[in-house]
Every structure is written in C-alpha cells, then in structure tokens.
Amino acid sequence: MRDVLAAWRPVIDAEIERLLPRETDVEYASDFFGAPTYEYDADAIQRALPDPVWTLLDRGGKRWRAVVCCLLLDGFGVDPHDYLPYACIPEILHNGTIIVDDVEDGATMRRGGPALHHEFGTDTALNAGNAMYFFPLKIVAQDPADLDPEVRLEIYEMLMHELNRTHLGQGMDIHWHNQQAIEMSEAQYLEMCACKTGCLGRIVARLAALLTDQPDDVEGHAARYAELMSIAFQIGDDILDVETAAEHGGAFGKGVGNDVREGKKTLVAIHAAREATPERAARLEELLWADENSEEDIAEVIEIFEETGSVAYARECALDIAAEAREHLAELDLADEPADNLAEFTHFVIERDV
Secondary structure (H helix, E strand, O other): OHHHHHHHHHHHHHHHHHHOOOOOOHHHHHHHHOOOOOOOOHHHHHHHOHHHHHHHHOOOOOOHHHHHHHHHHHHOOOOHHHHHHHHHHHHHHHHHHHHHHHHHHOOOEEOOEEOHHHHHOHHHHHHHHHHHHHHHHHHHHHOOOOOOHHHHHHHHHHHHHHHHHHHHHHHHHHHHHOOOOOOOOHHHHHHHHHHHOHHHHHHHHHHHHHHOOOOHHHHHHHHHHHHHHHHHHHHHHHHHHHHHHHHOOOOOOOOOOHHHHOOOOOHHHHHHHHHOOHHHHHHHHHHHHOOOOOHHHHHHHHHHHHHHOHHHHHHHHHHHHHHHHHHHHHOOOOOHHHHHHHHHHHHHHHHOOO
C-alpha cells in the first residue's frame, strides 16, 4: 500500500495545486471566487490562504483519502484521472479540519512543525481552515466533470450531511477534553470516531459511488467500508502516539506523546481507566488533565497503559473493525487490483509506523 500511496501522492498534490495554486493573484481570485466588488488585495489573499495551506501540505501527509477515492473510482470501472478534482475534495476537507482541530486542542506540533496557529497566528489559521471547508463546494459548483444536475445536488446534500456529523464528533471530543473524568463509554468513543474521522471516509466512498451512478446498496457498502477503515485508522493513530512516546523519539509528525500532552480521551485511555485500580485510574485522569506534562509524567501514563494491557486491547479492536471493513468491501463488485489495494489498506492503517 505504501507504493500505491507514493505513486498517487504527486498526482494528488499537482491537482490540489491546480485548484489552489501556491502563488495566487487577482486574476485567480476573480476567476475562482468571483469578480471583486471593489478591489482584491492579492498580497493579503496570498498570506491568508495559500501560504498557510501549502505550509501544511508540504510537511507531508499520506493523501490516503484522495487515493482511496481514486481506487474506488478505478474499481467501479472509470478512469480516476477524469475525476481528480472530486477526489481531492476529502483531502482538502481533512487538512482544513486538522488546522481547526489543532487550535481547539491547543496542539503544539503538526507533521513535524509548529501547528499553524503558532506559525501564522490563530486568526489566520482559523480563517484558512474554515476556507477549506467551503472550498470543495466551489469545485462542485464549477462542475469539472459536467455532471447531471441531479448528481451535483446529491453531492451537495451528501457533503452537507457528512460535514455536519463531523462537528458532532468534534463536539464530543472537545467536551471530553474539557473534563477531567474519563466517563465516556467505548461505544461513545467509537461514535465520536465514526463522526469525526469516519464521515470524511464516508465522503471519500460516497463521492466515488455518486460519480459512477452506483445503486444505493453499493453506495452503502462502500461508505461503511470507508467509515470502518477510518475508525481503525484513528485507533491506529492513538496506538502509534503511545508507542512513539514510549520510545522517546522517532519521526512521528504530531509530536512525541502529543495525545497525552493534550489530555486526549482515546480508546487506550478509556480502557486503562476502566481496568486500572481506582487509585491508578485517578492518577491517569490527573496526568491527562494537567496543563503541562513532563517526560516523567508521559512515562507514567505509558506505564499505566502497559499495566492494563490497553494498547494491545485497542489494537485488537482496530483489527476487528478492519476485518468488518473488508466484509463490506467484499460486497462490492470491484476490479481485482483496486479491490486488493483497498483490502490491503485496512491492514496498513493499523500496522503503519508513521
């Protein structure tokens, strides 16, 4: 799967750059956003949008959402290159969400560099992140694939539905972040993931299905595959953060022990709080609630996770979810090679080391 991602990434990046050039001017702004009422400030637009967005994109990221969309399009029997602007929609949305998430979470690092609100200011970061929520709607409006009006309407309605659900998930996550006690259930955590991460995955799959005029049951299985795979990806992300923190180093771009420093209520933490003694569970809550954590504090959190077997438990959950995703994938009549790659991706999201 790494080879597939590596092959597609420059294609996706080139298309995003075509949609949002690194260097913009008044002509671009007028063409994409509409003629000015009075006068655009090209320098202000450049510094407010392309500069922060491309700073983030140039730091890395796997572009897997766009790639999975392309693989599904290929599997459904069309040339994904004909629909590249649409495949970039979930990737643009994802990068917008993480800019905003980092502000809301008080994150310090992202992809090996300062979170954008530390580098460009909170106001610029929020504006850029929010712009990336709306940017995809303009892609649909420009209609690069000359879609039937009914299909365009279905895409608009799908995006509105799924994006609204992402804010339910983010709202749950923020609420948990703002309370010390670890009181949420595993089912509630998984629902948060299904909304916050899973809805972007569902956008990936539903776009491919709508663009190729698939029946409702096919769209449903594709969406469920992508949703489950995204949940497994999120749990894998939580596990990777713990394991990287335990190693006291590595190149994981979020920053070592970032989830602990931010006090994230992950599946690992939820399981540990349930399985630990009352004293150790209270200590875990205290450490996650602290405004700042030393390396010794992070080491103690990792120790509690190890005592309770919580990382292994989370990995087993992720593996079960990934297996369920493959069951839905098997219901799709896809071409062999993209189907194999999509199945392999359900393993990659858990086994990756970066």
